[in-house]
Amino acid sequence: MTPPRYEVIGITGLPEIRNGDDLGRLIVEAAASQGTALREGDLLVVSQKVVSKSEGRVVPLADVTPSPAALAMARELAKDARLVELILRESRRVVRMDKGILIVETHHGWICANGGVDQSNVDLDSASLLPEDPDRSARALRERIHGLTGVDAAVIISDTFGRPWREGLTNVAIGVAGLAPIRNYLGAQDPAGHTLQATLLAVADELAGAAEPVMGKLNRVPVTIIRGLPFERGEDTSKALLRDPSRDLFR
């Protein structure tokens, strides 16, 4: 029997991304230059950081005037008040504030540290924000790549989030286009004859995580190809990965 298998291929050679860059074209060209031109069935995992840069979602801290609330919180957290101001602007509510850590719910509904506001891999004295609508970003990349190559690649926009109880961060999906982010086993029978219950698998998060070990934080590999996996196609957005607050025991 042919074993099920897939490949995770980092895309190297992308230039430093700037506001207004045609990220879809740059990805297509870089993939082709390294001999792994995109093909039908590919799924791309794209780091939030390059998407935000191409969409102008990088803010010079000198342009940020902290509100009194941000100043007060910044003192308590021992953080830069301009960063706290940006975090509050990106947030719908503060979930926890303790031990120098600020966990918020973003306007998208993601619960994460610092609302996705981040200073790594951007110019010193700047901070990057999450894309305004990462699902829209994913759709735009998918369409651009289709227009350039004829290939209908699925796209995941990934970011690196922490989680309660477990140490370490993992990459998760914050935007998707062209794949079903959740695989649903509800009602299916396992080989032993049990009907599987409550079995929704967050495939988009697992594949965002699968990409991370080749992306890293230091090696300028912001895009990864998942190749050969027969994933389920679909038009659901990343909202499928948000737990309904009424079903969440940890709000």
Place this chain on the structure above:
Amino acid sequence: MTPPRYEVIGITGLPEIRNGDDLGRLIVEAAASQGTALREGDLLVVSQKVVSKSEGRVVPLADVTPSPAALAMARELAKDARLVELILRESRRVVRMDKGILIVETHHGWICANGGVDQSNVDLDSASLLPEDPDRSARALRERIHGLTGVDAAVIISDTFGRPWREGLTNVAIGVAGLAPIRNYLGAQDPAGHTLQATLLAVADELAGAAEPVMGKLNRVPVTIIRGLPFERGEDTSKALLRDPSRDLFR
């Protein structure tokens, strides 16, 4: 530049695993039969379920007498009292009990639904428990495979856990041998010159998740090879993935 890449290869053809089976030998043989014999640098992701079966951690429900506490909780949760009894035996404390869901902290320290007690893919009227010490199980598999083949493969024992806030389950690591479960960027500089802070990546969880899409729940692929990834070797156990309660904002 050669792109960084790795492969995820499911191992098919394993028999139904029973108490006392030599799982290491069965894995070595099944990998060889399908033309992907284990080689140096491989990392194996092994489903908790087959490890538990080989270690006799499957309990016939007819042998379980629920305590009064289990009977009371079972009524409230609308669950089988014998299952609740098993869950309580596997647990150090109950974290949440609501909406028919029982979240506990296991004796290992994992916080998960039902303490890892599970009825899928075992005989009807039985339940499987997590391995007593999944790190020991991982080490034993690594040693057995080394003894049989001379290959020093790293091993992750995986299980499928939910998480707060995000819909869907993902595979995570509950036992490791031979790889550093966490990659630590503390103090490293990114290409833009920022010193990265608080950047611990839970690589073992990401790779457990990477394996899940080829393992599935229905296709009898309980073991997956991660091949070609230059992961960091190490002798830390999965305890490195447990967040210290004093650093956890969500206890």
